[in-house]
Amino acid sequence: MSRSNMFRHMLTASLAAVALLLAHPALAADAKQMEENKKTVAAFYDAALRPLGVVRIVDFQGRGSDYGSMPGTLGVEFTITVEEGDRLTAAGMHLCFRAPDRKAVEAFHAAAISTGGRSDGAPGVRPEYHADYFAAFVLDPDGHRIEVVCHAPPAPARV
Numbered sequence: 456m457s458r459s460n461m462f463r464h465m466l467t468a469s470l471a472a473v474a475l476l477l478a479h480p481a482l483a484a485d486a487k488q489m490e491e492n493k494k495t496v497a498a499f500y501d502a503a504l505r506p507l508g509v510v511r512i513v514d515f516q517g518r519g520s521d522y523g524s525m526p527g528t529l530g531v532e533f534t535i536t537v538e539e540g541d542r543l544t545a546a547g548m549h550l551c552f553r554a555p556d557r558k559a560v561e562a563f564h565a566a567a568i569s570t571g572g573r574s575d576g577a578p579g580v581r582p583e584y585h586a587d588y589f590a591a592f593v594l595d596p597d598g599h600r601i602e603v604v605c606h607a608p609p610a611p612a613r614v
Contacts, residue, residue: 493537495571495596500535502570506562507554549600556605557589563603564591571596
């Protein structure tokens with residue numbers, strides 16, 4: 456396995472073990488537009504992460520939301536915030552979440568597209584990573600690239 460593929464697989468570590476801060480740039484300095492962007496992005500992640508068992512658990516300080524699979528600060532697995540000023544995602548960077556099965560990957564992609572995301576790779580096997588790498592890619596409303604992957608085979612192996 457190449458170093459880049461090893462790093463890619465390390466990024467797909469269990470969602471429960473990862474807490475990420477994703478800074479979303481405001482669409483404009485106007486407070487009303489910032490509020491609208493926050494609502495749009497939150498609605499996107501509410502729908503897109505639900506198939507993975509990750510839901511919004513708290514809104515904080517009027518500028519962000521925490522997502523997780525259980526309540527409380529120990530349940531936080533993913534955070535979005537609206538930040539003032541321009542903050543850009545590093546070129547080539549994307550976030551990857553692990554899905555429990557292929558149906559969750561498909562449901563993520565459908566939910567993301569229906570709530571303002573843009574497809575950047577339909578659900579399917581990506582054999583360049585491994586034979587059972589089933590993933591989908593979307594761009595969120597702010598243009599961040601999000602991947603969801605299932606590493607499980609479609610059926611148990613026969614020996």
